[in-house]
Amino acid sequence: MPPNYSGQNLRGRSFKGQNLTGANFSKADIRGANFSNAILKGADFTGAKAGLQKRWVIGLLIVSCLLSAISGFLSIFIGVLVAFIFDFQNTKNFVTGIVFLVMVAVFFIVTSRKGLTTDLAAFAFAFAFVFVFAKVFAVAGAFAFAVSVSGAFAFAFAGARAVAGAVSVAVAGAVAGAVAGARVGAVAGDFARVFAFAGAFVFAVSGVFLVFSAYIGWRSLAGDEKDAWVRSFALAFAATGGTSFRNADLTDVDFTGASLKNTDFRKANLTRTRFYEAKKLDFARVDDTILTKLAVLKLLVTGNGRGKSYADANLKGANLIGADLKEANLKNADISEATFQGACLEWVNLTLTQAVNTNFTSAKMTGACVEAWNIESTTKLDNVDCRFVYLLEYPKPETDDRERRPSSGDFQPGEFTKLFEEVLNTVDLIFRNGIDWKAFVNAFQNVQNQNEDTELALQSIENKGDGVVVVKVGVPDGADKQKIHSDFTQNYQLALQAVEEKYKAQLQAKDEQIIIYCQQSGDMKEIISLLASKPINVYNNQENQNMTNSNDASRKINIGSVGGDFNASGQALNLGEISGTVTNTINELPKSDEPEKPGIKELLTQLQTAIEADTNLGEEDKAEALEQVKALAEAGKNPQEGAMQKAAKTAMKILKGTISGLPSAATLVEECGKLLPLISGFLGLG
Secondary structure (H helix, E strand, C coil): CCCECCCCECCCCECCCCECCCCECCCCECCCCECCCCECCCCECCCCECCCCHHHHHHHHHHHHHHHHHHHHHHHHHHHHHHHHHCCCCHHHHHHHHHHHHHHHHHHHHHHHHCHHHHHHHHHHHHHHHHHHCHHHCCHHHHHHHHHHHHHHHHHHHHHHCCHHHHHHHHHHHHHHHHHHHHHHHHHHHHHHHHHHHHHHHHHHHHHHHHHHHHHHHHHHCCCHHHHHHHHHHHHHHCCCCCECCCCECCCCECCCCECCCCECCCCECCCCECCCCECHHHCECCCCHHHCHHHHHHHHHCECCCCECCCCECCCCECCCCECCCCECCCCECCCCECCCCECCCCECCCCECCCCECCCCECCCCECCCCECCCCCECCCCECCCEECCCCCCCCCCCCCEECCCCCCCCCHHHHHCHHHHCEEEEEEECECCHHHHHHHHHHHHHHCCCCCCEEEEEEEEECCEEEEEEECCCCCCHHHHHHHHHHHHHHHHHHHHHHHHHHHHHHHHHHHHHHHHHHHHHHHHHHHHCCCEEEECCCCEEEECCCCCCCCCCEEEECCEEEECCCCCCCHHHHHHHHHHHHHCCCCCCCCCCCCHHHHHHHHHHHHHHCCCCCHHHHHHHHHHHHHHHHHHHCCCCHHHHHHHHHHHHHHHHHHHCCCCCCHHHHHHHHHHHHHHHHCCCC
16 A cells, blocks of 8 residues: 555655655645655645745745845945946046946846846956956956846845845845955045945945846746746755755656645656646746746646647646647647646647657547647547647648648547547658668668568658658557667668768779770770771671771670770660670689689679579669679789779779668678678789
């Protein structure tokens, strides 16, 4: 039986690291209790009271009051520095007053518009300004900055602890004192004279600083992103000694109606944790959770997000049972593992949302837009109340068609779920820069081999435009979609890389062929010059003719080249012709002296046979592979020649690129794995 602590006084108790699954803490006083690293799955904290114990409250108030007194004095000191503007008889003091007045004005303006973080840059400029006009007050920029930052932080903490005025002044003075103390003695003599006619002004400036600090603190607590760090620090300080759920597992825990002020939820697992009508949750420390964004926090507490935008929001694991999200925008939001049981999702925008393992049981979804939402078999759509949905966020160009489903009429009970059953059993493969079908086929075959127990089937191929192609692969119930998707992505990238390497090798081969041709062209010119003065003997089946030129276009001139044949007549060579040519070239190589130890001729013959027998290669790939075998045979005639070695290396690269796209279990892959290293050794390729 789970433990029952309902209504008990558990102040200061430690439950650190304990397994309290299903425990009942309803209406218990858990102020100051420690639940760090505890397992609290399904626990009930409804109506519980968390936060600080009284002794911690008193201690923090005392510290706040002490700091407040120091801060009050230093705020007046800032007023004195600015009040030097009324000392017309002393030029140095007058300039100093003007400089400080400008700096304070700049500080107020920049902070109010851009936040305290940006104000640091503004004060860098202000500091330089002071240095130029009054070197003796070069630390003033940092001084004023510290005062305002501290005051804002103090007020934020005060909001969390209900001691706003005291701490606002206190922290400001504590930080500012370190900078300004060095100047107190220097200006003490001038203080009395200036204060005689500017005392009211001094207190006015001090009051403005305190009020402005209070404004920054209020703004940070209201959720202004410009001063989010101020709020963070204040809440962290206020939660010291409070109830701690740090790193605890709070899956399916119910905090309905609980008071959670000054509670630490850092790094807690908040999957489907219920915060409906929880009190003072915005004064809890919630770093590294989905509660970091105030908009999300308020949604979980109130359950009301009607018409609001949560685009790109992190709602992973959110508990929104019965929530009102009618006409809300959840585009590109992560709602994985969240629960929307009984929620109103009518006309909600679910475009591109991640809804893996999300519970929509009994939700109302009429008019929802579900374009490209990511759901799978773990997504629950049982008993969804839906008359129709839209598959497009925006109408097709020059139409008002958003692909309504059903196209006319309404869904009958259960039809909505059936419509998406096919989607639930598919893996979507998205290609954003087009698709290489050769690489795709190779990757698909490899994934099928790696997942032999899972039957894969291509269901559809959709061209989304702008180079985006979506391929839907059907999988059976219970299939590991994440693994299949990961396997395919990895295999496709490898196959794509192999294809690219193959193309690069082919281009390199053609470049090398051109170089070799150019090297040989000088000799060819001499031969042509020699033969130009002699008649050409052409033999045919009819007769032997002696002629100096001929217009017979039926003749075919074959110019041998490394890696392939150049067909001057333009006639295409079929696979049989290529195979015969390769065989003839190999037969020109010497046989091995040792019958039991194959030589280059025997190895190339085995390679040729393996290529011709392979069923995974198309005719084009076979022809290309055979051309490379021929190139290796040509190189085998004179392996020491530099040009031949270079051509052989290129041929080896192309062969490796060709087989890299084949299944690893293919016979040709195994044969090449054995033969290519031996051939490389014979040719001295290393």
